[in-house]
Amino acid sequence: MSTVTRSASASPCMALNGIIDASLFPLKSTSDVVNLFRRALTSAIEPDLTLLSIVVGYIELSLTTGEAAQAAQAAQAALGNSSDVIMGNSVPFPVVTHELIAGLYKKFQTILSVVDKPKPHRQATRDIIKKVSDVIWNSLIRSSYKDRAHLQNLYSYLSGNKLDCFGVALATTAGCQLLGYRDVRLAISEDHAWVMFGQKRVESIEVTWHGKGSEDKRGQDIGAGIESGSWLYLGGLAVVCERGMEVAAICVALNISLSANSDCVEVAELQQQLLWLLYDLGHLKRYPMALGLLGELEEINRTHRSISCEQLFREAIEASRSYYHNHHVYPHIFQGNYYNRLLKYREAFAAWANAADVIRLYTYQCRDDEEIYKELLDIANELIPYVMKTESSGHSARSILRDAEVFANLLRFYDGICQWEEDSLTPILHIGWAKPLVNNITKFDYDIRSQVVIKLPEDLEAEEVAKKAAAAAAVAAAAAAAEEGNNNNNNTVVKKDEKPKSELPTTLADLTAACGEKILNPDFLLQGGGQPFADQKQQATVETETANSNNTDKEATTTTTTTTSNGGSAAQSPPTEAEHKEAKLEENNTRSSGTSNNVEQATPIVDDYDPFEIMLKRPVITLHSQKMKGLKDLLLAEKLNTHAISLQVTAQSVASRKVRGAAVDSSRQPATISATITAIASTEVVGGAGGGGGGSAASASSGAGDSIAASRPKRTRRE
Incomplete structure (x- = not known):
């Protein structure tokens, strides 16, 4: 030295x-x-x-x-x-x-x-x-x-x-x-x-x-x-x-x-x-x-006693959200890969979907985005398929394949990537992406896929308009009822901002808005009789019981006993949480068996993981990309048309076919996409019986790309 x-x-x-x-x-x-x-x-x-x-x-x-x-x-x-x-x-x-x-x-x-x-x-x-x-x-x-x-x-x-x-x-x-x-x-x-x-x-x-x-x-x-x-x-x-x-x-x-x-x-x-x-x-x-x-x-190599690696990953995500408006992708990838290594697959899918929600903010640039493309490709084609293969063996009630929320996060992950592709001169989703996507979707049974409520941006706008109209009508009706009640010295008081629970939806817009929060009654759908929603009968029973009580305020009881699609209720409801869970389980068993009286009481579950709670979930997601919006009906179909799904995912990037400076009528967009998917599905059905199905499907794929490209408006980048 x-x-x-x-x-x-x-x-x-x-x-x-x-x-x-x-x-x-x-x-x-x-x-x-x-x-x-x-x-x-x-x-x-x-x-x-x-x-x-x-x-x-x-x-x-x-x-x-x-x-x-x-x-x-x-x-x-x-x-x-x-x-x-x-x-x-x-x-x-x-x-x-x-x-x-x-x-x-x-x-x-x-x-x-x-x-x-x-x-x-x-x-x-x-x-x-x-x-x-x-x-x-x-x-x-x-x-x-x-x-x-x-x-x-x-x-x-x-x-x-x-x-x-x-x-x-x-x-x-x-x-x-x-x-x-x-x-x-x-x-x-x-x-x-x-x-x-x-x-x-x-x-x-x-x-x-x-x-x-x-x-x-x-x-x-x-x-x-x-x-x-x-x-x-x-x-x-x-x-x-x-x-x-x-x-x-x-x-x-x-x-x-x-x-x-x-x-x-x-x-x-x-x-x-x-x-x-x-x-x-x-x-x-x-x-x-x-x-x-x-x-x-x-x-x-753990060296810090009080701060864990999981906490550091959360701090990275919080820093991105607090200082950079959640525009950083890697913090979510760090967290998702960490959960995947711990075999916490539900948390991993949620983190990967969050990463896709960030990447959707950008437009894909082939050479500049090479590194993040490799990361997302590895997740889509290596990590997720391996998890699916692992979880499909045994297929127990604890499997993520029995969790609708996992399926919703899988759709959200691909929706983000599809939106990243939009407005790009280079397509992303080729057949190498489509095959794992289709295989992953087929792992979920229809009863699980059908629990996911898929909404579109235009649906949300329609719901918002319907809610405002319903609220205005409810205020006017409540005001009229209150005035009439005061004139007649009636003790029944109704809040101005509360819509009476017994009132049925009278318009298609009201029914559509409520479908995202309640379960439809099968008898109403098949025979046209009874209440439109499955939980209204139970609600009416509770209201009748509470009306007989002299010390209970009718208005508060009606508000607090209204159930949701997740099986929850307000804290002021007279039934306890355990009683409400048992009632919900009894209702589902009754609906499936056709009986209403001979139902055994559910055994209490000591474990913190409740498969029934997972099954009762109805996760709600909103699809923003044109490709995934076109797949809405196919994803929730009882029998999956895998060929049509593959064709839609691998369709030519709609942005590359965009006509610069041409005005596009956005109101025609949903109808065009729906017609395109219908054509693909019908082509699959007709061509599947004979040997000439492949040519017809290819023709449908070409037509799908043209239709979507001509109708899709330019997406403005969100800040």
């Missing part, structure tokens, strides 16, 4: 704005590095990005790509170790000397010497930032213009002239800081990085490229990418870092991979401790990706 010179004159580290004392060197362990970062983050002077990136970069490359690391990797391969787990590589922790860091730091200063330093209180301009990025760009080895491991730190740049996309953005930000431009900040999306600058940091500039190519984007404003609706820029809601968050970005960029099948435990431990330091100092509060990464590290 070289002797460390501790004099200020011989220590370039003393020129790092006074942040780091040369006495802290050499660094011989993880705790030494953490102490260095703590000193930098808690000092009165902002942390030096150049110094910190060089230090962790040297440690990362020494432990993962150095000669000793390569020897350890070869030894593991000789032992036949192919498991995908973190492995210690038996490499001693590298000693970080003062001379090494000082020499590389001075080299970076020399590279940037061609750029003018700012005058006092002068802010950076687009030309200055462009010049800094040009200096770094032009000194790179051309073969490094691909995303490879261990190229995201300044040590890789200063020792080998190699950087990836993120590395160039980080080096540009660190270079501007080293020159004295304090208003330049790093901006990070989930797969890209650029620079924000100006007094309020609202001006943006590209300083690197993206993807596998080397197209020159430097100097451009990111506004065009935001306006295109691309996920790459997160709709203008990317993470704009302060200095502490930029240090967090340096730690997140640490790559712990030792080989394709193993990771370096020493680098993982360093990264985990640094992220906890940043977490405790509050620098991860607005950084969802860092919180998710820390959660994954904690899942592998």
Whole structure:
């Protein structure tokens, strides 16, 4: 080891704005590095990005790509170790000397010497930032213009002239800081990085490229990418870092991979401790990706007593919702994959559906969205089919295949992807997506699929109009009844805002609006007699009983005993929760057996998981994409027409057939889609009997694409 010179004159580290004392060197362990970062983050002077990136970069490359690391990797391969787990590589922790860091730091200063330093209180301009990025760009080895491991730190740049996309953005930000431009900040999306600058940091500039190519984007404003609706820029809601968050970005960029099948435990431990330091100092509060990464590290190796990895995943989602209007996809993917690894499939499906709800906010861009496309494709074609295959064996009452909410989340997942495809020039859902989708849907029986209430945006609008009309009519009727009651000295009082419960729906709009909340009476549907809803008879009985009570207010009882489709009731209802559950079970058994008196009392269930509660659920979802809206009737059919579903899903992207500047009548859209699906289904029925069915189906598919394309209005991107 070289002797460390501790004099200020011989220590370039003393020129790092006074942040780091040369006495802290050499660094011989993880705790030494953490102490260095703590000193930098808690000092009165902002942390030096150049110094910190060089230090962790040297440690990362020494432990993962150095000669000793390569020897350890070869030894593991000789032992036949192919498991995908973190492995210690038996490499001693590298000693970080003062001379090494000082020499590389001075080299970076020399590279940037061609750029003018700012005058006092002068802010950076687009030309200055462009010049800094040009200096770094032009000194790179051309073969490094691909995303490879261990190229995201300044040590890789200063020792080998190699950087990836993120590395160039980080080096540009660190270079501007080293020159004295304090208003330049790093901006990070989930797969890209650029620079924000100006007094309020609202001006943006590209300083690197993206993807596998080397197209020159430097100097451009990111506004065009935001306006295109691309996920790459997160709709203008990317993470704009302060200095502490930029240090967090340096730690997140640490790559712990030792080989394709193993990771370096020493680098993982360093990264985990640094992220906890940043977490405790509050620098991860607005950084969802860092919180998710820390959660994954904690899942592998629990180090914190009071905060679990599950809590970190929830904090990442909460950060996305609180600070970025829920425009970040990866926090939901982190959580869904975590639940999947714990075999909590219901929670995993809900988290994956939430991820699809975020991706629907964007428009698919083929090259820019490659990484998130791979993630969603893996979920759709690998993880979900494996879960379905696992759960279909045995088919017990606890299986997710007996849960209507899981089916609803599956539809919501695909609805988000279909809407992501809309307005895109490149289709997403090819036959490779359609086959797993159809197989997954067929795993759910009709009695489970039929429990899901599927609504369309136009249905919601119609319901809203019907509710307003019904409310206005109820107010007028209540006012008239109250006035008449007062004139006759009647003690019966009816609230103005309450509609009498005995009043039957008199219009199709009222009946349609109530169908989403109540179960239809089979006798009413088949014979036309009786009450239209199954729970009205029970409600009338309860009202009769309560009317005989002198100490019970009729109005409050009528309100609180009204049941919902989920089997719940208000807290003031005279029947207890247990009695209400038994009554609901008795009602369902009576309906299925045709008897009303000889029903045995249900056995109380001690377990917190109640299969009957799952079966009684009626989840309500709203489909927004044109493809899934067209599948509504097919999804709820008793016998699934798998060929028609596949044709609809793989139909040509409606956006690519869009006529620019042509006005489209949106009122014709639902009828056109319904006619298209009817044609596909009828073609399947006619062609399925003979050998010529395939040609007819193909013709129907072509017609479906034309019809939908001509009628679909342009979707406006939601902010």
